[in-house]
Amino acid sequence: MTYKELYQQILRKKSYLCVGLDTDIRKIPAHLLRTPDPIFEFNKQIIDATADFCVSYKPNIAFYEALGPKGWESLQKTIEYIPKEHLSIADAKRGDIGNTSGLYARTFFDPSSSGLDFDSVTVAPYMGSDSVKPFLEFENKWVILLALTSNPGSADFQRLNVGNASLFEEVLKTSQTWAGSDRIMYVVGATQASEFEKIRQIIPDHFLLVPGVGAQGGNLEEVSRFGMNTSCGLLVNASRSIIYAGNDYDFAQKAKQEASALQQEMEIYLDKYCN
Numbered sequence: 001m002t003y004k005e006l007y008q009q010i011l012r013k014k015s016y017l018c019v020g021l022d023t024d025i026r027k028i029p030a031h032l033l034r035t036p037d038p039i040f041e042f043n044k045q046i047i048d049a050t051a052d053f054c055v056s057y058k059p060n061i062a063f064y065e066a067l068g069p070k071g072w073e074s075l076q077k078t079i080e081y082i083p084k085e086h087l088s089i090a091d092a093k094r095g096d097i098g099n100t101s102g103l104y105a106r107t108f109f110d111p112s113s114s115g116l117d118f119d120s121v122t123v124a125p126y127m128g129s130d131s132v133k134p135f136l137e138f139e140n141k142w143v144i145l146l147a148l149t150s151n152p153g154s155a156d157f158q159r160l161n162v163g164n165a166s167l168f169e170e171v172l173k174t175s176q177t178w179a180g181s182d183r184i185m186y187v188v189g190a191t192q193a194s195e196f197e198k199i200r201q202i203i204p205d206h207f208l209l210v211p212g213v214g215a216q217g218g219n220l221e222e223v224s225r226f227g228m229n230t231s232c233g234l235l236v237n238a239s240r241s242i243i244y245a246g247n248d249y250d251f252a253q254k255a256k257q258e259a260s261a262l263q264q265e266m267e268i269y270l271d272k273y274c275n
């Protein structure tokens with residue numbers, strides 16, 4: 001998916017919502033446990049209920065890996081089921097020495113190797129340019145680099161001063177010099193709203209993946225006011241607050257209501273701040 005295609009979808013749906021598929025076998029409604037693939041059945045119903053209100057889906061790979069081969073099978077079926085117009089994000093936070101990163105990239109981007117064909121993957125920048133390069137070599141795919149994460153521990157390293165700037169600012173600046181940097185997005189937590197203005201000065205045009213609204217308490221209005229650019233430039237993720245809005249036969253209907261409410265709020269902010 002190109003930058004332009006993503007922006008057009010945002011305009012069409014009046015939404016920049018990413019639904020997080022953090023599907024936990026211990027949390028899904030009991031009646032689904034009687035189906036052959038409860039994780040996929042849950043995801044399928046969530047996708048059917050929310051597709052009109054979001055532009056992206058983000059399965060967090062941990063929830064699938066934890067189940068072994070069965071989890072990978074559910075993940076593969078989920079990825080095949082997500083409508084092609086939605087940007088798919090493998091939230092895997094990978095990154096290693098070059099040849100190992102190459103295999104991680106094949107895992108998520110090369111269906112002939114792994115059966116998975118994601119549009120994008122989250123990558124940790126800590127090991128530097130050669131650890132990210134193999135992902136960027138897949139020309140029609142996106143790398144979503146961790147910049148300033150939503151958790152309290154983001155202060156431990158990401159905010160440390162290195163020279164004249166903090167480490168996360170260096171990640172933003174240095175990664176701009178890498179080949180294929182036009183296909184980088186950045187993770188910035190919704191809980192970090194005070195930093196969005198500064199971040200936009202460094203990377204005015206890039207898309208930001210913003211987790212942390214809903215269960216983590218981030219403020220959608222602030223994120224939109226300070227983070228939006230002229231092409232929206234935001235994908236705001238909500239996982240638990242949507243997919244676990246209900247826990248019974250009506251779970252998908254409840255998820256739909258949550259996604260719809262966020263979309264309606266986003267429509268207001270698109271009118272107000274995307275110009």
Ligand SMILES: O=c1ccn([C@@H]2O[C@H](COP(=O)(O)O)[C@@H](O)[C@H]2O)c(=O)[nH]1
Nearest residue numbers: 060149150189211214215216238239240
């Ligand atoms: O900085 C980060 C990076 C990734 N995440 C992930 O996003 C979702 C958030 O889930 P919620 O239930 O909406 O809180 C989850 O998969 C995290 O691993 C993040 O929260 N912060």
